[in-house]
Amino acid sequence: MFRIASKKILNPTVTQMEIEAPLVAKKAKPGQFIILRVNEGGERIPLTVAGCDVAKGLVKIIFQIVGATTGKLNEKNEGDSIQDFVGPLGKPTDMEGKKKVCVVGGGVGCAISMPVAQGFHDAGANVTSIIGFRNKDLVILEEEFEKASDRLIIMSDDGSYKRQGNVTVPLKELLESGEKFDEIIAIGPVIMMKFVTLTAKPYGIPVTVSMNPIMIDGTGMCGCCRLTLNTDKGKVMKFACVDGPDFNGYEVDFDEAMSRGRMYADFEKKAREASCNLFKKEVK
Amino acid sequence: MALKMTRNPMPSQDPKERAHNFKEVALGYTKEMAIDEANRCLNCKTRPCVKGCPVNISIPEFISECKSGNFEGAYDIIRKTSSLPAVCGRVCPQESQCEKHCTLGIKGESVGIGRLERYVADHHESSAVEMPKANGHKVAIVGSGPSGLTCAGDLAKAGFKVTVFEALNTAGGVLVYGIPEFRLPKTIVQKEIDSLKALGVDVQTDVIIGRTLTIEELFESGYEAVYIASGAGLPNFMNIPGEGLNGVFSANEFLTRSNLMKAYLPDSETPISKDGVVVVVGGGNVAMDAARTALRLGADEVHVVYRRSLDELPARKEEVEHAMEEGIKFDLLTNPVEIIGYLNPDDPRDPKNGSVKAIKCIRMELGEPDEKGRRRPVAIKGSEFELPCKTVIMSIGTSPNPLIKNTTPGLEVNNHGGIVVDDGGKTSRECVYAGGDAVTGAATVISAMGAGKVAAKSIIEKFK
Numbered sequence: 001m002f003r004i005a006s007k008k009i010l011n012p013t014v015t016q017m018e019i020e021a022p023l024v025a026k027k028a029k030p031g032q033f034i035i036l037r038v039n040e041g042g043e044r045i046p047l048t049v050a051g052c053d054v055a056k057g058l059v060k061i062i063f064q065i066v067g068a069t070t071g072k073l074n075e076k077n078e079g080d081s082i083q084d085f086v087g088p089l090g091k092p093t094d095m096e097g098k099k100k101v102c103v104v105g106g107g108v109g110c111a112i113s114m115p116v117a118q119g120f121h122d123a124g125a126n127v128t129s130i131i132g133f134r135n136k137d138l139v140i141l142e143e144e145f146e147k148a149s150d151r152l153i154i155m156s157d158d159g160s161y162k163r164q165g166n167v168t169v170p171l172k173e174l175l176e177s178g179e180k181f182d183e184i185i186a187i188g189p190v191i192m193m194k195f196v197t198l199t200a201k202p203y204g205i206p207v208t209v210s211m212n213p214i215m216i217d218g219t220g221m222c223g224c225c226r227l228t229l230n231t232d233k234g235k236v237m238k239f240a241c242v243d244g245p246d247f248n249g250y251e252v253d254f255d256e257a258m259s260r261g262r263m264y265a266d267f268e269k270k271a272r273e274a275s276c277n278l279f280k281k282e283v284k
Numbered sequence: 285m286a287l288k289m290t291r292n293p294m295p296s297q298d299p300k301e302r303a304h305n306f307k308e309v310a311l312g313y314t315k316e317m318a319i320d321e322a323n324r325c326l327n328c329k330t331r332p333c334v335k336g337c338p339v340n341i342s343i344p345e346f347i348s349e350c351k352s353g354n355f356e357g358a359y360d361i362i363r364k365t366s367s368l369p370a371v372c373g374r375v376c377p378q379e380s381q382c383e384k385h386c387t388l389g390i391k392g393e394s395v396g397i398g399r400l401e402r403y404v405a406d407h408h409e410s411s412a413v414e415m416p417k418a419n420g421h422k423v424a425i426v427g428s429g430p431s432g433l434t435c436a437g438d439l440a441k442a443g444f445k446v447t448v449f450e451a452l453n454t455a456g457g458v459l460v461y462g463i464p465e466f467r468l469p470k471t472i473v474q475k476e477i478d479s480l481k482a483l484g485v486d487v488q489t490d491v492i493i494g495r496t497l498t499i500e501e502l503f504e505s506g507y508e509a510v511y512i513a514s515g516a517g518l519p520n521f522m523n524i525p526g527e528g529l530n531g532v533f534s535a536n537e538f539l540t541r542s543n544l545m546k547a548y549l550p551d552s553e554t555p556i557s558k559d560g561v562v563v564v565v566g567g568g569n570v571a572m573d574a575a576r577t578a579l580r581l582g583a584d585e586v587h588v589v590y591r592r593s594l595d596e597l598p599a600r601k602e603e604v605e606h607a608m609e610e611g612i613k614f615d616l617l618t619n620p621v622e623i624i625g626y627l628n629p630d631d632p633r634d635p636k637n638g639s640v641k642a643i644k645c646i647r648m649e650l651g652e653p654d655e656k657g658r659r660r661p662v663a664i665k666g667s668e669f670e671l672p673c674k675t676v677i678m679s680i681g682t683s684p685n686p687l688i689k690n691t692t693p694g695l696e697v698n699n700h701g702g703i704v705v706d707d708g709g710k711t712s713r714e715c716v717y718a719g720g721d722a723v724t725g726a727a728t729v730i731s732a733m734g735a736g737k738v739a740a741k742s743i744i745e746k747f748k
Contacts, residue, residue: 023491023496023497024496027495037453041546041551041552043545043554044453044545044554056371068553069553083453084453084489084490085490085491086453086491087492088495088496089492089495109512120639138630142519159603167417167544173393176523189702204317216537216554217451217461219452219492219495219685219687220517220518220685220686220687221461221517221518221532221536221540221685222519222536222537223518223519223521223533223536224534224537226521226528227528228528237527241316242685242687253528256638258639259638260638261530262530262635265635266635267555
């Protein structure tokens with residue numbers, strides 16, 4: 001069992017927790033993820049590491065309440081425990097030799113892009129961060145991004161906070177004005193990563209995307225997290241858990257990844273409805 | 285007494301009934317059947333059966349105890365060389381091992397050695413075990429599958445302090461995530477693991493060696509030897525169009541969802557596809573497990589698609605027979621060329637878009653033998669046909685997992701990615717041993733156990 005050392009509600013749908021897992025805390029690097037199971041009989045879900053406190057042995061996770069499992073996790077409080085917490089998994093984000101980068105984060109993906117921006121910043125790179133949210137209420141980690149970035153641009157879909165529009169708008173402006181980046185790192189919904197890649201393409205700037213497919217074991221055993229890369233040598237199958245989660249944005253088949261991400265949408269919907277009915281009963 | 289040339293048949297659940305439940309298929313002998321079967325053993329002085337056993341169980345000796353009804357005595361004999369008798373009695377391919385060499389098998393049916401082993405193990409009353417005298421040495425074992433557990437058992441009995449590290453949430457490796465409940469009940473695996481724990485073996489789940497801890501760090505924290513039994517790894521796919529569609533699974537994924545995550549139970553939170561037509565590609569034991577699991581989950585129809593003929597089917601004969609009795613359809617001399625997806629031309633947001641609609645296959649014929657002597661299947665031009673289905677399960681083997689190799693400097697691997705070992709299970713790194721699927725690629729439970737025994741023997745010698 002793994003104890004929840006702290007819990008913080010970041011916004012109505014996003015929660016931050018620190019989990020006591022000293023072995024994972026010691027090892028985890030930006031870009032890596034963990035797999036957890038809330039309870040016996042629960043589902044295994046991957047979540048990206050949002051930071052670590054090595055001295056205290058804590059691993060920070062930030063999650064959006066989207067399905068039955070994240071809902072259940074959100075019901076847990078400080079001092080409670082979760083059944084399983086294993087990692088770190090995946091390859092860390094490659095930060096070597098990059099002097100000027102643009103980190104693009106969307107929604108809860110900002111929880112993953114923040115430690116990446118921080119990592120680049122700590123390594124001495126010039127960091128531009130562009131982060132986008134649906135509306136003002138969903139903004140997270142603004143202060144942290146402020147500290148980790150040389151320039152921070154915040155967007156909201158509905159214009160309720162800072163600039164209105166999605167993250168590709170300022171990215172395109174920067175690129176058009178002749179801004180050169182060694183790399184653009186996009187982390188967020190698959191559709192956002194797809195359009196960041198398309199936006200950057202005419203300018204020939206390398207784009208790295210962090211894929212977050214459905215997983216079970218996360219160690220390279222089940223193949224559930226596979227995705228297709230369109231490379232010079234043709235189509236290549238890769239496993240996000242051992243080959244990723246970071247991939248060259250120009251190679252990823254985003255449409256297939258989006259379709260695979262929806263595989264259990266129906267099941268999730270039913271599971272959520274089932275748990276909702278349970279709540280109603282308890283209220284009575 | 286006249287020699288009975290046929291063995292006592294194994295009582296089994298009725299095929300029609302068992303095709304819809306996850307209860308064990310084979311029910312096990314009664315005491316009378318076990319004694320009767322044991323009495324068929326000739327107790328040959330040359331002990332040919334023992335030669336066929338990868339862990340050298342004293343077969344005639346344990347059967348002699350069964351003849352007199354002393355099943356606890358039989359258990360003690362088996363347990364001297366096998367750490368997992370209840371498992372082996374169920375999943376070993378005895379027909380190609382011990383029973384293959386049985387003298388009775390020359391003219392009639394060999395003694396049901398596996399069935400007797402199962403009876404003995406199932407009826408053993410666990411008693412307080414004597415803790416072995418500690419020898420002060422610490423060994424780490426990577427992976428809690430059959431190979432790791434066997435090695436752990438042998439080392440613990442020799443006085444070593446053993447820790448087994450398991451990446452998943454439950455110990456047992458392939459016995460838990462791979463082999464289904466109806467062939468190997470998980471309570472039996474748990475019982476075997478508990479008996480190892482009673483010997484002082486420490487099992488730590490949720491630790492991935494190569495990620496959470498490296499082999500180097502195990503040595504730094506005081507372990508004097510490491511046995512790598514991390515199993516096979518990445519599932520293979522065919523590299524045909526459509527393998528990224530929703531509804532295409534590796535057998536590993538499908539079985540893990542059902543077995544480890546218990547998706548077959550109504551209260552499990554892990555989803556699995558349960559209805560429609562299921563096509564399993566491949567002909568090994570794993571393919572049989574996947575097909576029979578799909579049937580039990582409620583598939584309308586299950587097809588096994590295999591490119592060679594029934595004679596070449598690599599799965600155990602018993603498993604194939606069971607599958608056929610249950611109503612699995614075998615499309616032999618057939619090979620997939622493409623998986624076809626659903627696409628609604630009028631509605632790009634149709635939720636069915638991107639899911640499997642059919643599998644396109646081609647008929648095959650057997651040509652010249654290949655280097656292994658198996659006749660090579662050759663496609664018959666123009667014989668393509670479509671088989672409508674909802675789910676496709678690829679069961680065509682695995683490739684070694686790169687995690688440990690990539691994080692252990694100086695660990696030699698062959699060009700297939702398998703860890704290179706000598707006859708004693710030693711790797712290119714001092715005090716690092718390896719065995720099981722991590723070395724050989726996908727093989728059997730018992731050969732993995734054999735490798736665990738070999739490595740344990742080497743480690744015991746080294747620290748004598």
